[in-house]
Amino acid sequence: MQDALRLLGNSPWSARLGMLVVLFYVVVAIFAPVLTPYGESEIVAAEYEPWSSEFLLGTDNLGRDMLTRLIYGARNTIGIALITTVLAFLIGCVAGFLAATLGGWADQAIGRVVDVLMAIPQLIFALLILTIVGTAIPILVVVIAVLDSTRVFRLSRAVAMNIVVMDYVEVARLRGEGLWWIMRREVLPNALPPLVAEFGLRFCFVFLLLSALSFLGLGIQPPTADWGSMVRDNATLITFGDFTPILPAASIALLTVGVNFIVDWFLHQTAGLKDE
Amino acid sequence: MNSGDSTTDVREPLLKMTGLRIEGQAGERWNEIVRGVDVVLHRGEVLGLIGESGAGKSTIGLAAMGYARPGCRLSGGDIVFDGMELRGAPEDRKRDLRGVRIAYVAQSAAAAFNPAHRLIDQFAEAPVHHGVKSRAEAEADAKDLYRRLQLPYPEQIGYRYPHQVSGGQLQRAMTAMAMSCRPDLIVFDEPTTALDVTTQIEVLAAIKDVVRHLDAAAIYITHDLAVVAQMADRIMVLRYGDLVEEGTADQIINRPREKYTRELLAVRTYRKPDAGPPSEAPLLRIEGVSARYSRSARVLEDVDLEIGRRRTVAVVGESGSGKSTLARVITGLLPPEEGRIFFEGEALPPALPGRNREMLRRLQMIYQMPDTALNPRQRLRDIIGRPLAFYLGLTGRKREDRVRELLEMIELDPDDFIDRYPTELSGGQKQRVCIARALAAQPDLIICDEVTSALDQLVAEEILKLLQRLQDELHLSYMFITHDLATVRAISDEIVVMLQGRIVEQGARNDVLTPPHHEYTNLLLSSVPEMKIGWLDRTLAEREKRRARGEQVMESADR
Numbered sequence: 001m002q003d004a005l006r007l008l009g010n011s012p013w014s015a016r017l018g019m020l021v022v023l024f025y026v027v028v029a030i031f032a033p034v035l036t037p038y039g040e041s042e043i044v045a046a047e048y049e050p051w052s053s054e055f056l057l058g059t060d061n062l063g064r065d066m067l068t069r070l071i072y073g074a075r076n077t078i079g080i081a082l083i084t085t086v087l088a089f090l091i092g093c094v095a096g097f098l099a100a101t102l103g104g105w106a107d108q109a110i111g112r113v114v115d116v117l118m119a120i121p122q123l124i125f126a127l128l129i130l131t132i133v134g135t136a137i138p139i140l141v142v143v144i145a146v147l148d149s150t151r152v153f154r155l156s157r158a159v160a161m162n163i164v165v166m167d168y169v170e171v172a173r174l175r176g177e178g179l180w181w182i183m184r185r186e187v188l189p190n191a192l193p194p195l196v197a198e199f200g201l202r203f204c205f206v207f208l209l210l211s212a213l214s215f216l217g218l219g220i221q222p223p224t225a226d227w228g229s230m231v232r233d234n235a236t237l238i239t240f241g242d243f244t245p246i247l248p249a250a251s252i253a254l255l256t257v258g259v260n261f262i263v264d265w266f267l268h269q270t271a272g273l274k275d276e
Numbered sequence: 277m278n279s280g281d282s283t284t285d286v287r288e289p290l291l292k293m294t295g296l297r298i299e300g301q302a303g304e305r306w307n308e309i310v311r312g313v314d315v316v317l318h319r320g321e322v323l324g325l326i327g328e329s330g331a332g333k334s335t336i337g338l339a340a341m342g343y344a345r346p347g348c349r350l351s352g353g354d355i356v357f358d359g360m361e362l363r364g365a366p367e368d369r370k371r372d373l374r375g376v377r378i379a380y381v382a383q384s385a386a387a388a389f390n391p392a393h394r395l396i397d398q399f400a401e402a403p404v405h406h407g408v409k410s411r412a413e414a415e416a417d418a419k420d421l422y423r424r425l426q427l428p429y430p431e432q433i434g435y436r437y438p439h440q441v442s443g444g445q446l447q448r449a450m451t452a453m454a455m456s457c458r459p460d461l462i463v464f465d466e467p468t469t470a471l472d473v474t475t476q477i478e479v480l481a482a483i484k485d486v487v488r489h490l491d492a493a494a495i496y497i498t499h500d501l502a503v504v505a506q507m508a509d510r511i512m513v514l515r516y517g518d519l520v521e522e523g524t525a526d527q528i529i530n531r532p533r534e535k536y537t538r539e540l541l542a543v544r545t546y547r548k549p550d551a552g553p554p555s556e557a558p559l560l561r562i563e564g565v566s567a568r569y570s571r572s573a574r575v576l577e578d579v580d581l582e583i584g585r586r587r588t589v590a591v592v593g594e595s596g597s598g599k600s601t602l603a604r605v606i607t608g609l610l611p612p613e614e615g616r617i618f619f620e621g622e623a624l625p626p627a628l629p630g631r632n633r634e635m636l637r638r639l640q641m642i643y644q645m646p647d648t649a650l651n652p653r654q655r656l657r658d659i660i661g662r663p664l665a666f667y668l669g670l671t672g673r674k675r676e677d678r679v680r681e682l683l684e685m686i687e688l689d690p691d692d693f694i695d696r697y698p699t700e701l702s703g704g705q706k707q708r709v710c711i712a713r714a715l716a717a718q719p720d721l722i723i724c725d726e727v728t729s730a731l732d733q734l735v736a737e738e739i740l741k742l743l744q745r746l747q748d749e750l751h752l753s754y755m756f757i758t759h760d761l762a763t764v765r766a767i768s769d770e771i772v773v774m775l776q777g778r779i780v781e782q783g784a785r786n787d788v789l790t791p792p793h794h795e796y797t798n799l800l801l802s803s804v805p806e807m808k809i810g811w812l813d814r815t816l817a818e819r820e821k822r823r824a825r826g827e828q829v830m831e832s833a834d835r
Contacts (some may be wrong), residue, residue: 061741171713173628174607175666176636189653 011265018261025255029075036068041223048237051244058244061233066244072225073248078255080141080220083205087145088206089199092152097183099153100160101169111157114150122147123212130218140210140219148206155198159191162194193266200263204256211252227252290434290460290493291317291340297352298335298344298517310335311518312353312476319460323495324485324508324525326501326540326662328732329703332517333497338461340495341378342370358460373403379454383466385446389438396434399453408457421452424489425482444475448482455486462487463495468503470503472594472759473803478804480506481816484588499732502805505529506812513537526809541807543733544762548588548769550786557621559753560606560721565615567605575601577777579615583721586747588754590768590785592761592800599757603723606642606755619721637667640714644726646706650698654711656683657694663716682712686742704735710741715746721753728763740767761804765789773797 011019028035036147038044041064048058057066095114099107117125131144164171172182213219213226224228227248234245298310317323317340325333335348342362344350355362357378362370374380381386390398400414409417415434422430425448438446447467452457454462467483468476484507487494496507504511504525507805511528513520513536521534531831532538536779548717568574575598582591591599604610606617608628617624619638625631643649651658660679664670670678680690686708698706707727714722724743728736744767746752764785771788773781773796781794802815 166651167643167645168651170609171641171643171649174609174636174641175663175717176631176633177666185654186651190651 005031007269010198011176014141014261015265018258018260018265021254021258022262025074025078025258026070029078032071032075034137036065036071038065038068040068040072040225042068044147048234050242057247060230061236066234066247069225069249070248073227073230074225074251076220077210077214077227077252080137081203084141084145084148084197084206085203086212087141088148088202089152089195090147091145093156093188093191093195094183095149095157096156096189097154097160098179099157100164101179101183103164103237107157109158110153114153117147117150123209126209126213127216127218130213135218135221137220140213144206144209144213148202148209149204152195152198152202156191156195159194160187163187163190197263200259200266207252208256280680288359290314290319291315292356293336293352293353294356296336296355297350298332298337298339299349299351300335301347301349302480306351308351308517309348310339312516313512313519314802315512317461317493317495319493320491321498321510322508323515324504324511325495325497326499326504326511327514327520328499328734330516331514333514334465336514337465337495337497338380339378339653340461340463341374343374358660372406374629374717375459376408376457377405377459378461378463379457379459381447381450381454381462381464381467381689383469385450385467386438388441388450389446389634391438391597394435394437394455395441395449399434399449399456402453403456404456412683414456417456418452421455421486422449425449425452426478427452439591442475444471444479447471447479449699451483451486455490455492458490459492461493461495462490463503465497466499469498469500472592473761473805474799476503476813477803477812478807480812483507484812500805501529501543502811503805505809506805513540521806529807529809535736539734543737544766544807546737546740546766548767550769553784556585559585559620560755561618561621562602562606563616563618565602565605565612565617567601567610567612569601569610574613575777576605576612579777579779581772581779581782583753583755584769585720585753586751588747588756588767588771589770589772590758590764591772591774592758592764593774594759594800598775599774600725601777602774603725603755603757606637606723607620608835629709633667637663637717638720639723640719640721641723641725642707642710642714642727645730646703646710647698647730650706652698654697655694656696656698659698659709660712663713665719682716685715685746702735703731704739705772707739711739711742711746719752721755723755725757726759727756729758729760737766743767761800773800 043063044065045055045059045063047059047061047063049063051058055065055067057070058177060066060069095110099110100195126143126147130140169182169186174188210219211226211228214226215232217232219228220226225257230248231245232242293313293315295312296310296315297308300309313332313336315323315336325336327333327594331429335345338345339350340357341353342350342355342357342365350363353363357373360373362373389395395417396415399418400411403409403414403417404411413577418434419430422433427433427448433441433449441449450507451467464483470480471479482504496504498504505528509524510523511525511526511536512522515536521528521532521537528537529541532541560581560583562579565576565579566574567576570789571775579602581589581602591602593599601610605612608624608626608631611626617626624635657676657679660682661675664675679694683690683693688705688708693701693705698709701709710727727743728739731739740763743754747754754767755764755768768785770783771781771785773788773794774780775796781788781797789801791798793801802818805811
């Protein structure tokens with residue numbers, strides 16, 4: 001705990017800024033109902049009201065309060081992205097550790113399946129599947145998670161490969177430990193630092209993919225508030241010189257930059273890189 | 277050679293380091309790792325630096341070139357090389373010296389060579405770059421030096437890549453490379469530590485010959501006092517960055533003044549008392565075992581072996597002799613192609629998955645590198661506690677008490693150590709924890725694979741004594757795999773000598789160690805450096821004499 005605090009004290013300004021941004025988003029997402037003046041999909045005024053004291057950021061194409069939608073959007077988009085990333089890591093790490101620990105045919109089989117998945121551009125593949133099977137949120141989560149787990153698989157397998165050749169893993173095998181125990185107790189703790197860093201990065205990509213899908217109309221469906229679809233729905237305003245539709249896009253950009261700052265710092269720490 | 281020769285002292289020394297202080301960075305702090313050491317080296321003299329790891333000997337060796345490793349700095353004192361102050365000298369001036377007037381030979385030649393270039397290209401790089409020789413001259417010189425260093429095919433060997441020659445040859449090629457500009461000073465940093473004894477003796481002879489021939493001064497760094505006794509005119513004994521004792525080789529070896537030096541000299545004198553012939557039926561019996569790794573040539577050929585209860589069987593051989601493979605076959609990691617293994621008269625299933633937990637429990641293993649044998653993310657409590665839970669079903673209080681008991685058994689204070697991670701231990705302590713983990717399973721047989729090779733000699737000796745005590749108390753059997761004959765002498769009851777996957781000689785310790793030997797055993801035994809001045813010259817002369825008489829003298833496979 002003390003180590004963690006000291007580490008925090010020595011963090012560079014970029015990492016601190018990143019942490020501040022992420023903390024802000026999390027607070028906003030958790031306390032969304034308290035912070036918002038109106039309901040998430042409540043129509044409160046005419047379409048495209050300008051900024052005023054009543055509607056701080058105006059209203060959208062259906063007359064819903066923009067600020068309210070923005071805050072609820074944080075909750076929905078971040079929440080779903082987080083669940084998706086966790087699922088992607090679960091699938092990817094288990095598959096990666098399995099491939100590394102078992103080796104041989106299992107490694108080949110999993111590896112080739114992943115190659116096939118990775119050969120198809122992610123966005124096109126996601127669009128294709130979502131058009132066929134529909135866009136319910138659970139399906140969205142699973143599809144993106146599976147597609148993203150291929151990248152996690154690559155990393156976790158590579159990291160685990162260096163660990164399973166260690167003598168302590170051989171000791172565990174000789175002791176008669178099961179596969180699951182070896183993966184969980186011997187491999188996972190030693191593979192954690194690069195995986196945690198990758199988690200932050202992956203979260204950003206999932207988040208961006210989710211927003212992109214929403215923008216294209218295949219992501220989170222209305223009336224649920226979501227930053228991607230908010231940009232699309234209100235895009236016409238830009239032609240009138242109003243930059244309100246930029247705000248959800250800026251929210252996405254800010255969070256991505258914030259997370260990346262933290263990941264950079266974390267990678268720097270765990271990789272043991274020294275400034276020369 | 278010229279020990280006690282006072283005329284050398286009249287000349288201006290080639291290298292003079294006075295009050296040398298070097299600091300190393302540990303986190304935020306700088307710790308002093310060399311604390312005011314004086315080193316004087318004259319032309320044509322060989323100075324031996326000896327000490328355990330952490331003594332600062334490599335750091336001093338590098339400082340002679342005006343160099344400090346990343347994370348280290350030369351914080352005080354003077355380094356005067358041939359009238360030139362090196363500490364604080366501009367980098368390009370030092371660069372002009374290095375490789376030309378001062379050269380360095382590293383411990384691991386395999387890591388020091390660029391694998392993408394031919395040996396001779398790397399040889400020629402320094403002299404051509406510094407404008408000492410033309411490319412053609414450098415190549416001719418390389419072949420000359422290769423011949424002098426007794427490399428096979430000196431005309432052609434330079435055109436090979438580093439991975440195409442053996443470790444001993446590579447080490448000699450590196451020595452040749454250091455000689456390429458005819459330096460005034462060569463720093464040898466443990467040049468033979470990674471080599472087999474039979475190869476070591478040849479590399480030592482080659483280095484000694486070429487240093488003498490070119491009349492260069494040398495600093496010879498090693499942890500092995502017996503080796504340095506052969507090479508050096510003068511020896512400095514170092515510990516924790518301080519000078520313990522300095523004197524001529526003869527003084528240090530025959531009349532040491534300090535207690536620490538005497539301890540270093542006494543290392544390898546430990547002897548286990550004779551156990552007599554085995555009484556009971558053997559615990560482990562191996563019958564006609566042959567094995568190979570997939571598609572490669574056989575690495576084990578028809579091996580028969582017995583290990584009795586409370587006995588230590590040492591398996592000796594050079595790298596590549598198949599001794600570690602034998603351990604893998606016994607543990608079930610590599611199922612044998614032919615042959616069977618019996619444990620207490622019962623046939624063991626050949627492959628690991630076929631064995632039940634009880635069979636696994638009774639056969640434990642300890643590894644060479646304690647660093648990689650302990651999971652760095654587990655506390656000692658979990659490392660030692662896991663076999664207790666896994667094999668014996670101990671939980672909670674009982675398990676905790678047993679872990680503490682085991683820690684006491686390996687002479688580590690339980691209150692201090694039980695919550696530590698392996699990274700918070702020294703090398704010797706880590707190896708003790710590996711022993712405790714093996715003991716936790718209450719095994720009958722422990723396979724020790726080079727367990728002392730990665731440790732300093734004094735620490736290694738303590739580990740051997742600990743293993744011996746545990747054998748006496750717990751009635752364990754050991755299969756002791758090693759290339760170090762000193763270890764074999766110390767701890768074994770029986771000796772098995774392996775060569776290229778076959779057993780060439782086996783028997784009780786005294787039978788194998790007293791002549792007549794198998795010729796390979798003879799080569800192995802006579803290649804172990806002895807703590808006597810002039811041993812190397814005498815041994816080589818002896819071999820030469822036998823060769824001259826027309827007797828066949830076996831040579832290292834690494835020639």
